[in-house]
Amino acid sequence: MNKNTVEQLAAVIAVARRERPAELLIKGGRIVNVFTREVAAGNVAVQGGVIAGVGEAYTEGLEEIDVAGKVLIPGLIDAHIHIESTLLLPAELARAVVPHGTTAVIADPHEIANVLGVAGVEFMFAAAAGLPLDYFFTVPSCVPSTAMETAGGEIGAAQVAELLRHPRVVGLAEMMNYPGVLAAAEPVLGKIATARAGGLILDGHAPRLGGTDLQAYIGSGISTDHECVSAAEALEKVRLGMKVIIRQGSAAKNLEALLPVVAQAGSSMFMLGSDDREVSDLLEKGHMDDILREAVAGGCDPLAAVQMASLNTALHYRLPRRGALAPGYRADIVAVDDLEQFNVALVVKDGRVVSRDGVLTVEIDAPLSGGAVRRSIRLARPAEPGDFTIPDRGAERVPVIGVIPGQIVTEKLFLEPTRSQTGAIIADPERDLLKLAVLERHRRSGRIGLGLVKGLGLREGAVASSVAHDSHNLIVAGVEEEAMARAVNTLVEMEGGFVVVDRGGAVRASLPLPVAGLMSTAPAEHVAAALQELDAAARAQGARPEHLFQTLSFLALPVIPHLKLTDYGLVDVDSFRLL
Numbered sequence: 001m002n003k004n005t006v007e008q009l010a011a012v013i014a015v016a017r018r019e020r021p022a023e024l025l026i027k028g029g030r031i032v033n034v035f036t037r038e039v040a041a042g043n044v045a046v047q048g049g050v051i052a053g054v055g056e057a058y059t060e061g062l063e064e065i066d067v068a069g070k071v072l073i074p075g076l077i078d079a080h081i082h083i084e085s086t087l088l089l090p091a092e093l094a095r096a097v098v099p100h101g102t103t104a105v106i107a108d109p110h111e112i113a114n115v116l117g118v119a120g121v122e123f124m125f126a127a128a129a130g131l132p133l134d135y136f137f138t139v140p141s142c143v144p145s146t147a148m149e150t151a152g153g154e155i156g157a158a159q160v161a162e163l164l165r166h167p168r169v170v171g172l173a174e175m176m177n178y179p180g181v182l183a184a185a186e187p188v189l190g191k192i193a194t195a196r197a198g199g200l201i202l203d204g205h206a207p208r209l210g211g212t213d214l215q216a217y218i219g220s221g222i223s224t225d226h227e228c229v230s231a232a233e234a235l236e237k238v239r240l241g242m243k244v245i246i247r248q249g250s251a252a253k254n255l256e257a258l259l260p261v262v263a264q265a266g267s268s269m270f271m272l273g274s275d276d277r278e279v280s281d282l283l284e285k286g287h288m289d290d291i292l293r294e295a296v297a298g299g300c301d302p303l304a305a306v307q308m309a310s311l312n313t314a315l316h317y318r319l320p321r322r323g324a325l326a327p328g329y330r331a332d333i334v335a336v337d338d339l340e341q342f343n344v345a346l347v348v349k350d351g352r353v354v355s356r357d358g359v360l361t362v363e364i365d366a367p368l369s370g371g372a373v374r375r376s377i378r379l380a381r382p383a384e385p386g387d388f389t390i391p392d393r394g395a396e397r398v399p400v401i402g403v404i405p406g407q408i409v410t411e412k413l414f415l416e417p418t419r420s421q422t423g424a425i426i427a428d429p430e431r432d433l434l435k436l437a438v439l440e441r442h443r444r445s446g447r448i449g450l451g452l453v454k455g456l457g458l459r460e461g462a463v464a465s466s467v468a469h470d471s472h473n474l475i476v477a478g479v480e481e482e483a484m485a486r487a488v489n490t491l492v493e494m495e496g497g498f499v500v501v502d503r504g505g506a507v508r509a510s511l512p513l514p515v516a517g518l519m520s521t522a523p524a525e526h527v528a529a530a531l532q533e534l535d536a537a538a539r540a541q542g543a544r545p546e547h548l549f550q551t552l553s554f555l556a557l558p559v560i561p562h563l564k565l566t567d568y569g570l571v572d573v574d575s576f577r578l579l
Helices: 003-016 090-100 110-116 118-127 157-163 178-182 186-197 211-219 231-239 255-265 279-284 288-297 302-308 311-316 481-494 524-540 548-554
Strands: 022-033 038-047 050-055 061-066 071-074 076-081 102-107 134-139 169-175 201-204 243-247 270-273 333-336 344-349 352-356 398-403 410-415 424-426 433-439 448-454 462-465 474-478 497-501 507-512 563-566 569-572
Touching (some): 003 050, 022 050, 022 344, 076 243, 076 288, 090 102, 090 118, 090 279, 090 288, 110 118, 186 201, 231 255, 243 255, 255 270, 255 288, 288 302, 410 563, 462 481, 474 481
Parallel strands (some): 134 169
Antiparallel strands (some): 071 333, 497 507, 563 569
């Protein structure tokens, strides 16, 4: 055994037996016990980055922090997040969320993998190292997610096997291709078998899957789902032994619908995760602390909520000695004002104070440059207005994507289109019908999918984004074809991002996202300010959704019901076919 390890263990034991003072003593608070869901007054003795002892018996520390009146909870763990959806690089995300009490996340780098393949995943591994936020990763399982869209990267079974060996990898990421699982498709089962052979966790993605198909899906070894939108769906899954990650993101919010199941079934089968959360929400509302606030406001037992945001996630993903305030556990400790508002006063990471009163107290030395992951927008040629002309084929009604506020699930509508005198289907802002297009941006194929969308509210101009789940082709919605072309070409000039263009073609607001067309190199505050400008510009042109660009990004996701658009065209997700 390493001598230093022996000495470290001996020091922890000596502190635990009160034979020497702790390196750090956090005193005067009330301590949440996530094992028994109790709260008791006491102190926490920390030695060598781990907790040596908990309770009133510990009274001496070389450094002492008085947290009288505060409540001590374990460092918070996000059970499921896509870093790219925050638009921030890992270092900048750490700056944003550590002051809110988050000390670890389970991240699925699925977005950058769809753009750059293995190189994108390895970039995220490297960018997440050495930060005061522990990044654990799951390896993307569905790159590309379906054959009905064009991705920039591809990760097969051999690449999955290699990536699973990384020390920060805890499992296989959400298996979105549930039809492939149910059909026992060899490439899909090969990835699952590889992860199982390594003893790793298998995450799921099974919206509205039930009955014997759900049992088959779980029987393959998949153990979680974060797509539940109803209490009945969540209850069916937990009854079969599947853990449910309650998602509370910026666009998709399922906490209110699922909390009754937590009360009915108990908290042990549930975790909390943000999935996709905008940077403005992180800065203004918070991260896991905000989800805890919302859970308690929704009637959840505060101690159960803390348990779901710490211990449950640590246990499920086999993060050793994390998620609790107990001897031998990592000294990831958060002091909050109370168990209702969860205002964070102090954050200790590995025994070191990293934040006080919402202000980071440590330097994060990480470059903001994206390096080799830039210049990822590749169109066959600049966009032209005629690219967005939808021919009128004479159908009385045509399929239309219906936006549902606050959900990434869409309606499958069949509506009478508005026609021009030149034999084309046109946008009709009076009926809230916009043109929608997805342009393939990885392989210069020139492929463009066209459709109509209802529910975005835009009265003029266009909005466009290089963030379009899952393959992140370019997506644009608009009224005038000229504005749509201008918006797309602006994205190319910026190396990706978001843009709002008015009916005259003037750019009203924009945010460059040059890292894979997904992430900014700017500080979080700058990104948030740019998003506010984008939101204001879009609203001035009539846009309605609170998180317009996140809503727009999910209109291209062909694994979430019911109707979506890819570069191949409209996809009926329920039947998994192109219309």
